[in-house]
Amino acid sequence: DQQVKQNSPSLSVQEGRISILNCDYTNSMFDYFLWYKKYPAEGPTFLISISSIKDKNEDGRFTVFLNKSAKHLSLHIVPSQPGDSAVYFCAAGPNSGGSNYKLTFGKGTLLTVNP
Amino acid sequence: ETGVTQSPTHLIKTRGQQVTLRCSSQSGHNTVSWYQQALGQGPQFIFQYYREEENGRGNFPPRFSGLQFPNYSSELNVNALELDDSALYLCASSLDPGAEKLFFGSGTQLSVL
Numbered sequence: 001d002q003q004v005k006q007n008s009p010s011l012s013v014q015e016g017r018i019s020i021l022n023c024d025y026t027n028s029m030f031d032y033f034l035w036y037k038k039y040p041a042e043g044p045t046f047l048i049s050i051s052s053i054k055d056k057n058e059d060g061r062f063t064v065f066l067n068k069s070a071k072h073l074s075l076h077i078v079p080s081q082p083g084d085s086a087v088y089f090c091a092a093g094p095n096s097g098g099s100n101y102k103l104t105f106g107k108g109t110l111l112t113v114n115p
Numbered sequence: 116e117t118g119v120t121q122s123p124t125h126l127i128k129t130r131g132q133q134v135t136l137r138c139s140s141q142s143g144h145n146t147v148s149w150y151q152q153a154l155g156q157g158p159q160f161i162f163q164y165y166r167e168e169e170n171g172r173g174n175f176p177p178r179f180s181g182l183q184f185p186n187y188s189s190e191l192n193v194n195a196l197e198l199d200d201s202a203l204y205l206c207a208s209s210l211d212p213g214a215e216k217l218f219f220g221s222g223t224q225l226s227v228l
Contacts, residue, residue, distance in 0.1 A: 004157070032215050043119070043205055043219030044158070089157055093215055101213050102148065102171060105157030 003027045004092050006106035014114055019077040021109050023090030026071065030092040034103065035064060035075050038087045047088075048075070080113045087111075119208050119220035127226045128196050136191040136223045138206030146170075146212045147189040149181060152203040152222070164189050165212045193225075201227045 005024045013019045021035075031052045036044035050057040050064045050073070057064050063076045077084055087110050091103040120139045128134050140147050146165045150158035160173035164183035178194040187208070193200055203224050207217035 006157075034215065036219075041221065043207075043221045046216050046218070049215065091157075101209070101215060102160040102163065102173065103158075103215075103217060105150075105159070107155065107157045 002106075003030075004090055004104050004106040006088075006090055006109050008109050009107070010110040010112070012112045012114060013080050015082055016079045019075075019080045019084065019111055019113065021075040021077075021088050021090075021111065023073045023075075023106055024071055025073075025092050027092070027104070028071075029094050030104070032093045033064070033066060033073050034091045034093075035062075036089045036091060036105075037084075038089060038108070044089055077111075080111075082113045082115050085111060085113050119206055119218055121204075121206050121220035121223050123223060124221065125224045125226075127228065129228050130196055130198060132196050132227075133192065133194045134196060134225060136193075136204050136206075136225070138189045138191070138208075138220060140187045140189070140206075140208035141218050144208035144210055144218070145187050146209045146214070147183055147187065148207045148209070148217060149189070149191050150205040150207060150219075151175075152205060153199075154202070158205055161191070163212060170212055196227045198227050201225060 034049040035047040038044045066073045087108040089108045090106040148163040149161040152158040162172040167183045180192045182190045203222045205222045207219045
């Protein structure tokens with residue numbers, strides 16, 4: 001029972017173009033969403049997050065969009081750079097302030113940005 | 116500011132053995148969570164430790180246990196290893212048990228033969 005789904009195992013884009021990574025979730029209790037980036041032999045590093053009270057959050061080249069009615073979020077990277085090549089994980093959690101916060105992750109999408 | 120560090124980086128064990136993995140939390144963080152990442156999967160929550168006690172657990176059997184020490188570092192112990200325990204084990208620290216942002220170490224790659 002996968003509560004967070006990343007249906008594209010991989011994505012390849014040209015340098016300078018937009019990368020769009022998608023994520024769907026099924027659990028209505030999820031209230032906070034994060035994207036993590038993972039390079040080989042390293043742990044996941046936090047990239048950007050969004051609370052359910054917002055539909056968009058921007059940080060430099062990275063923008064996350066949330067569509068609560070569709071239970072869908074996406075990460076846009078503009079412009080894409082070769083250094084962005086990594087596995088991107090979508091993660092979701094309940095409302096903040098809980099006593100023991102845990103994240104539910106998708107399987108990840110391997111992004112390759114070609115020079 | 117030191118990040119999350121884990122040891123060892125790689126480990127090979129045989130079925131039935133026991134293993135201990137170690138984690139030092141990021142400076143200023145008092146909460147440690149452990150995640151298991153099997154090949155081709157996303158990280159899966161094992162448990163969280165806060166104030167030296169287990170503070171939430173995922174769908175893992177009791178042979179997965181942990182400890183947290185007064186300096187907030189933590190251990191993950193797995194008894195009676197099974198082949199399916201082969202995975203990357205990730206430790207994450209956070210400012211408090213309710214914090215959404217987790218800071219991960221590089222992980223311990225465990226292979227069970």
